[in-house]
Amino acid sequence: MELISVIVPCYNEQESLPLFYDEIRRVSAEMQKENDVAFEYIFVNDGSRDDTLKILRDMARGDERVRYVSFSRNFGKEAAMYAGLEHAEGDYVVILDADLQHPPKYIPEMYGYVKSGEYDCAGTRRVSRKGEPKLLSFFARKFYKIINSISQTEIVDGAQDFRFMKRKMVDAILDMPEYNRFSKGIFSWVGFNTKYIEVENTERVAGTTTWNFWKLFKYSLEGIFAFSLAPLAVPAFLGVLFMLIAFVTALVVIIRAIAFDGILTCFAMLIAAIFFVVGVQLFCMGIVAQYISKIYMDAKGRPIYIAAETEKDKK
Numbered sequence: 057m058e059l060i061s062v063i064v065p066c067y068n069e070q071e072s073l074p075l076f077y078d079e080i081r082r083v084s085a086e087m088q089k090e091n092d093v094a095f096e097y098i099f100v101n102d103g104s105r106d107d108t109l110k111i112l113r114d115m116a117r118g119d120e121r122v123r124y125v126s127f128s129r130n131f132g133k134e135a136a137m138y139a140g141l142e143h144a145e146g147d148y149v150v151i152l153d154a155d156l157q158h159p160p161k162y163i164p165e166m167y168g169y170v171k172s173g174e175y176d177c178a179g180t181r182r183v184s185r186k187g188e189p190k191l192l193s194f195f196a197r198k199f200y201k202i203i204n205s206i207s208q209t210e211i212v213d214g215a216q217d218f219r220f221m222k223r224k225m226v227d228a229i230l231d232m233p234e235y236n237r238f239s240k241g242i243f244s245w246v247g248f249n250t251k252y253i254e255v256e257n258t259e260r261v262a263g264t265t266t267w268n269f270w271k272l273f274k275y276s277l278e279g280i281f282a283f284s285l286a287p288l289a290v291p292a293f294l295g296v297l298f299m300l301i302a303f304v305t306a307l308v309v310i311i312r313a314i315a316f317d318g319i320l321t322c323f324a325m326l327i328a329a330i331f332f333v334v335g336v337q338l339f340c341m342g343i344v345a346q347y348i349s350k351i352y353m354d355a356k357g358r359p360i361y362i363a364a365e366t367e368k369d370k371k
């Protein structure tokens with residue numbers, strides 16, 4: 057029998073939780089009719105201020121499949137997902153939101169894809185941004201454009217955190233102990249074959265979202281800094297640019313002096329000298345940045361490679 061771990065990060069979800077619990081039980085029972093699978097539900101209470109923990113305690117008392125981890129304070133969804141993965145014991149793990157924006161009804165289909173052996177992971181990708189403020193959609197699109205042009209890790213536009221994964225992939229994610237976690241990047245960095253199911257945007261069943269424009273903006277910067285070293289190249293680039301400006305300015309002044317009036321304009325030469333010195337400084341910062349980028353990548357402690365299969369897996 058195979059065990060499926062369902063991971064649910066919860067932050068102030070007292071209204072959604074009972075609805076979610078009903079739905080996940082319905083879907084589990086349906087899957088168990090056709091497959092030899094068992095379930096565990098791991099709820100991570102991310103420092104909720106409402107009755108979420110009380111509800112989880114009650115649920116755990118009445119149902120041995122329910123497990124929970126309750127944080128000492130709010131650590132954020134990324135930390136909650138990591139904790140869930142760490143506690144999961146299943147052969148398969150699925151992560152989804154408590155607000156039913158990631159409808160559990162897709163789990164059987166996802167299981168089918170992964171079970172077939174063709175994919176290691178199945179996720180959902182929203183095809184439309186219906187119901188989202190226009191300005192937010194605009195910035196979201198720009199963000200995906202920017203990050204994909206400066207990062208080697210592909211960040212799939214519209215891909216959600218709703219993922220059904222094989223144990224191998226879960227272990228690979230747990231092998232990435234970095235503190236600043238950007239899951240959209242991590243899911244993609246670890247590799248493996250992912251099947252994306254295209255879905256429509258679903259509204260939250262109850263409660264309110266904790267994300268606002270500012271938080272999303274900070275989160276997108278998090279993604280850029282965690283998965284791209286491009287910003288560190290900015291000083292070196294500016295340094296070269298400034299030195300070039302200095303050379304051209306000096307050249308123009310000298311040529312003009314020699315060819316035309318014989319007057320060397322000190323003011324223009326001074327400007328050129330300033331540009332040159334600033335350029336050298338920026339360029340040196342760029343050199344230091346190269347070393348910092350190496351330290352930064354080493355400090356993340358990411359694995360050097362991840363094996364998807366060896367001869368031991370196919371017996």
Ligand code: UDP
Nearest residue numbers: 065066067102132133136153154155265266
């Ligand atoms: N969540 C969490 N910690 C937080 C914020 C959110 O665990 O600090 C959970 C939340 O309970 C939900 C999921 O992460 O299950 C997605 O959050 P939300 O619905 O607020 O985000 P949105 O769907 O609007 O992106």
Ligand code: MG
Nearest residue numbers: 153155157260
């Ligand atoms: Mg939501």
